[in-house]
Amino acid sequence: MATRQDNTISNIKTLNYDAVIVGGGGSGMRASLQLAESGMNVAVITKVFPTRSHTVAAQGGIGASLGNMSNDNWHFHFYDTVKGSDWLGDQDAIEYMCREAPKVVYELEHMGMPFDRNEDGTIYQRPFGGHTSNYGEKAVQRACAAADRTGHALLHTLYQKNLEQGTQFFIEWIALDLIKDEDGNINGVIALEQETGTVAVFQSPVTVLATGGAGRIFAASTNAYINTGDGIGMAVRAGVPLQDMEFWQFHPTGVAGAGVLLTEGCRGEGAILRNKDGEAFMERYAPTVKDLAPRDLVSRSMDQEIKEGRGCGPNGDYIVMDMTHLGVDTIMKRLPSVFEIGKNFANVDITKEPIPVIPTIHYMMGGIPTTIHGQVITPNLEAGTDDEGLYSEGTIVKGLYAIGECACVSVHGANRLGTNSLLDLVVFGRAAGKHIVDGFHHNDHNYKPLDTHVLDFTVGRLNKLQQSTEGYNAQDVADEIRAIMQKHASVFRTQALMDEGVEKLLALEEKIDHIHLADKSQVFNTARIEAFEVINLYEVAKATMISAASRHESRGAHSVADYDRPEDDDYAPNGRNDHDWMKHTIWYSDDNRIIYKPVRKTPLTVDYIEPKVRVY
Ligand SMILES: Cc1cc2nc3c(=O)[nH]c(=O)nc-3n(C[C@H](O)[C@H](O)[C@H](O)COP(=O)(O)OP(=O)(O)OC[C@H]3O[C@@H](n4cnc5c(N)ncnc54)[C@H](O)[C@@H]3O)c2cc1C
Numbered sequence: 300m301a302t303r304q305d306n307t308i309s310n311i312k313t314l315n316y317d318a319v320i321v322g323g324g325g326s327g328m329r330a331s332l333q334l335a336e337s338g339m340n341v342a343v344i345t346k347v348f349p350t351r352s353h354t355v356a357a358q359g360g361i362g363a364s365l366g367n368m369s370n371d372n373w374h375f376h377f378y379d380t381v382k383g384s385d386w387l388g389d390q391d392a393i394e395y396m397c398r399e400a401p402k403v404v405y406e407l408e409h410m411g412m413p414f415d416r417n418e419d420g421t422i423y424q425r426p427f428g429g430h431t432s433n434y435g436e437k438a439v440q441r442a443c444a445a446a447d448r449t450g451h452a453l454l455h456t457l458y459q460k461n462l463e464q465g466t467q468f469f470i471e472w473i474a475l476d477l478i479k480d481e482d483g484n485i486n487g488v489i490a491l492e493q494e495t496g497t498v499a500v501f502q503s504p505v506t507v508l509a510t511g512g513a514g515r516i517f518a519a520s521t522n523a524y525i526n527t528g529d530g531i532g533m534a535v536r537a538g539v540p541l542q543d544m545e546f547w548q549f550h551p552t553g554v555a556g557a558g559v560l561l562t563e564g565c566r567g568e569g570a571i572l573r574n575k576d577g578e579a580f581m582e583r584y585a586p587t588v589k590d591l592a593p594r595d596l597v598s599r600s601m602d603q604e605i606k607e608g609r610g611c612g613p614n615g616d617y618i619v620m621d622m623t624h625l626g627v628d629t630i631m632k633r634l635p636s637v638f639e640i641g642k643n644f645a646n647v648d649i650t651k652e653p654i655p656v657i658p659t660i661h662y663m664m665g666g667i668p669t670t671i672h673g674q675v676i677t678p679n680l681e682a683g684t685d686d687e688g689l690y691s692e693g694t695i696v697k698g699l700y701a702i703g704e705c706a707c708v709s710v711h712g713a714n715r716l717g718t719n720s721l722l723d724l725v726v727f728g729r730a731a732g733k734h735i736v737d738g739f740h741h742n743d744h745n746y747k748p749l750d751t752h753v754l755d756f757t758v759g760r761l762n763k764l765q766q767s768t769e770g771y772n773a774q775d776v777a778d779e780i781r782a783i784m785q786k787h788a789s790v791f792r793t794q795a796l797m798d799e800g801v802e803k804l805l806a807l808e809e810k811i812d813h814i815h816l817a818d819k820s821q822v823f824n825t826a827r828i829e830a831f832e833v834i835n836l837y838e839v840a841k842a843t844m845i846s847a848a849s850r851h852e853s854r855g856a857h858s859v860a861d862y863d864r865p866e867d868d869d870y871a872p873n874g875r876n877d878h879d880w881m882k883h884t885i886w887y888s889d890d891n892r893i894i895y896k897p898v899r900k901t902p903l904t905v906d907y908i909e910p911k912v913r914v915y
Contacts, residue, residue, distance in 0.1 A: 311489075311754065313500040316342040316467075318735055319487055321474045321530060322509030323349030325357075325450065325724035326703025328457035328466075330507055330673075333732025335464035339739060342501060344469045344490050346525055346828075349458050353511050353523045354724065357450025358636060359564035360425060360442030361407075361725070362718035363400035367421040368440040370432050373397045376441065378908060380719060383429045383593050384712025385855035385875060386910040387543065387883070389899035392710045395671050396719070396726045398903075403725045404443050412456040414445050415633075425567040425633070427717040429593035429915070438591045442718040447562050447636045453721060469501075473828055474529065476757040477506060477537040477699070478749065485537065485698035486749060489757045493828060496821025498761065502749060504698055505735050508534060508667060508675075509728070512704040513839040515777075517660040518785040521553055521560040530705040531842070532835030534667045535888035536756075539675055539696060542707040542883050542896075543665035544839070545847035545857050548715055549790045551597040553659025555617035557644040561637050561656060563717040566590045568633050570622045572601065573653060574609040585915040592915045595714040595856045598658035602790050612655060619653035626650075658790050663839075664715055664856065665846070666707035668692070668885070673700040673708070673731025678885055678896050689882055689897050700731045709883070709899070713855020764830055770815030773830040779807060780833070780840045788847050794861045797848035804837075804844050805891075811837050838888055846884045849893045852876040872912040881910070 318334050320327045323345035334341040345352065364371040376397040381388055408414060408422065415423035424440040432439035445452035461468075474490040478500065487502040510530030514522025531541065551572070552561040566572075571579045572590055584600040585592035592600075601618045604610060611619050622630060622637075627650045630638055634649075641649040670676050679693035703724050710723055787800025811834060818826045853862045853874025862874040870876065882895040900907050 311498050311500055313502050313749065314342070316340050316501060316503045317739060318505040318507065319344065319501045319503040320507040320509055321488060322352070322511060322703065323468065324352035324509060324511050324703060325354035325453055325457065325721060326728040327507065327509030328454070328461050329725045329728030330509065330702055330732040331466045332457060332460050332464060333729055334735060335461060335466040337736040339736065342467045342469060343461070344472045344474050344488065344501065346471065346473050346529070348470055349468060350454050352454060353526055354450045354454045354721070356523065356560070357453070357721055358447040358560065358562035359427060359567065360444035360449050360718045361404060361453070361721035362427070362430065362441050362716065363404040363443055363722065364397070364441055365401055365404065365422060365424060365443065367417060368424050371439050371441055373400065374905070375432050375434065375439065376400065377905070378434050379429055379431055380710065380716055381908045382435070382913060383714055383716040384710070385714055385913055386877065386881060387712030387854060387898060389709040390902040390907060391899050392671050392708045394902040394905060396710050396722060399726045400722055403722070403729060407453065407456060407725065410456050410460050412445070413452050414443055425564055426591055427567050428563050428591050428597065429588070429716045430591070431588065435587070435915070438588050442564065442567060444564065446632070447564055447634045450721065473831065474533065475760065475831060477533050478502070478753050479537045480750070480753055483696070485696060486753070488533070489754060493823055496824065500749065500754065505700065505739070506698060507673070507700040507702060507731060508705055509701070509703045510705045512663045513836065514660050514663070516780060516784050516836050516840045516843065518781040519553065519558045520660045521550055521558060522661070527832040527836050528705070528839035529832065529835045530701065531667065532838045534675070534701065535838050538889070539667060540677060540885045540887045541665060541842045542668040542709070542885055543712075543846070544842040544886055545850050545884060546664035546713050546855055547660055547788070547843065548594055548662040548664060548856050549598040549658040550661035551594055551601055551658050552620055552656040554640065554644045555655035555657040558659045559640055559644045560659070560661070561620065561640060561654065562634070563594070565620060565622060565634060565637055568629060569625050570620050572597070572656070573619050573621050574604045575611045575615065576609060580604055580609070588915045593714055593716060595858070596915060598790050599858055601658055617655040617657045620656045621653040622649045623651060623653065662715055662720065663704055664707070664711040664713065666705050667701040669701050669706045669708045670695070671708060671727070671730060672734035673702045673706065673727055674734070675699040675701050678894060689895050690885070692896050700735065702727045702731050713857060764814065764816045764827065765819060767815045770813035771810040773814050773826065773833040776807065776810045776814065777829070777833045777836055779810070780804070780836055784840055784843065788844055790858065792847060792857070792859045794848070794851070794859060797844065800844045801848050804841055807837065841888070841891065842886045845891050846886050846893065850880060850884060852880040854880065866912055866914065875913070877910050
């Protein structure tokens with residue numbers, strides 16, 4: 300393998316695999332398990348130890364209509380997800396996910412995932428925001444939970460199964476770029492080992508991006524520091540556009556001032572949001588499901604309370620969540636981590652007093668566009684637009700898949716329902732795995748030597764940083780990005796704020812081009828990792844801000860004061876303008892252009908759910 304001093308192309312070692320997966324979180328390890336079980340030689344490259352991937356932080360549950368504790372079926376789940384998405388989700392993908400849900404949860408159970416149990420031995424399920432039975436009639440118990448540590452249980456189960464099947468892990472390696480050949484096919488990745496600074500090529504006919512979210516583009520976030528959108532950056536540098544990046548979910552209950560998440564499972568177990576007068580105000584905004592309304596609606600309602608002077612605390616700038624009536628036993632059994640978080644991050648004993656909360660950035664609904672098999676797909680530019688100015692989708696990027704939070708298979712649309720992300724990871728991780736296995740056994744893979752030109756770009760990036768003598772500190776630039784995003788693309792947006800945000804972000808280009816690495820050492824040089832990460836953060840931030848400024852309506856998490864309209868408005872109820880804006884945004888990094896493609900309206904086996912005003 301090439302040494303740390305010598306990253307000239309001829310010295311970079313190439314490793315061959317049947318498949319390379321970038322990311323050892325829930326989605327990456329569900330896919331790798333499928334491949335390893337089929338006998339494929341699979342490598343998982345991960346920035347952190349697999350069980351420290353961000354999936355470990357998932358608390359509340361994984362959604363599946365098992366119906367263990369109340370009347371439920373996949374049709375209700377399908378309806379809730381379409382409505383939750385504010386009709387921007389693709390209904391074929393949503394049907395696929397909701398139908399597969401019970402199957403993948405039982406698979407996890409059979410792998411040994413330690414779910415909580417009911418008296419009769421079935422999996423415990425709790426209510427969650429926007430989950431209803433009988434098409435919106437009342438809240439339903441659909442979130443399959445392992446206390447408030449569901450992601451932890453999931454990730455450890457998958458890691459153990461992967462070890463059993465011989466998946467090879469490259470731990471604390473950071474993937475830098477995809478390797479694209481002259482025909483536009485992806486042939487693997489180039490990655491850097493953090494411990495030694497060694498660079499290697501992972502050559503493979505199949506590369507899967509499973510790099511998770513990018514919540515660190517915002518200043519206040521529930522996301523881990525590692526969530527910097529690296530897969531997104533790699534995809535756009537390989538010419539792949541991004542879909543629906545304006546849609547970012549704010550979770551209503553981040554600990555005020557700290558950002559750490561208090562799961563929606565709290566409200567699932569009966570917690571109530573209160574304003575300074577002690578009023579359970581969600582009854583006014585969502586009379587049927589109250590505190591269990593979807594996240595966009597709860598976040599906006601909290602913001603409204605604060606704006607109208609009913610916020611809590613000396614500055615009236617937060618809301619409180621009250622769990623005191625749940626009782627110590629329930630809290631310690633169902634929400635033990637929340638109890639710890641209350642103590643450690645807010646100095647609050649949640650069994651005795653309400654805890655201050657504030658909406659905090661949480662989840663990226665958009666991402667790298669894919670089919671339901673996880674194949675990366677781009678619009679068919681050659682075919683031109685239809686009468687409505689929309690491009691059709693149609694060009695598969697050969698050799699490239701994306702799954703998990705970095706992907707946009709379009710099941711979450713404009714707003715994700717809680718527990719549908721863990722579900723998305725395992726459903727589409729498994730689906731991609733199956734598709735890769737089928738394709739692999741039908742193809743001839745002889746790993747031709749790579750033309751070394753394909754490495755020039757990345758080697759140039761490495762050398763530029765290593766030889767830099769002046770420029771900007773990566774963390775300072777990252778802080779500037781975060782400050783801009785927090786101010787200009789927050790819970791409530793205005794057109795003027797977003798337009799200004801675009802200008803401010805584009806003005807940072809020069810700093811991004813001139814990042815200075817002061818510390819040139821090779822051994823565990825985290826400053827170098829951060830320098831690569833900030834470039835990825837910047838791509839995600841630009842995609843978000845430019846897509847947001849281009850969408851002239853309010854839909855789901857994209858709430859713009861300029862486009863507010865009343866619920867009974869004929870043309871755009873609640874600001875959602877289906878006539879002009881029921882379409883997916885596609886952003887290209889090379890010239891920041893935006894184009895649009897249609898929302899898929901043909902579920903696999905059932906009738907299309909027609910749009911209606913979204914009330915709860
Ligand atoms: C606090 C919190 C609680 C949540 N609770 C729930 C819940 O209860 N239910 C639910 O459905 N969803 C929940 N979510 C959302 C859900 O947890 C995430 O969307 C999901 O876990 C993301 O999984 P992933 O596999 O896409 O990525 P991750 O688990 O984030 O894994 C990403 C992987 O990519 C690797 N990686 C990244 N960049 C690189 C690179 N350049 N090179 C190499 N490796 C790289 C990382 O090391 C990591 O292994 C929660 C989210 C948060 C923040």
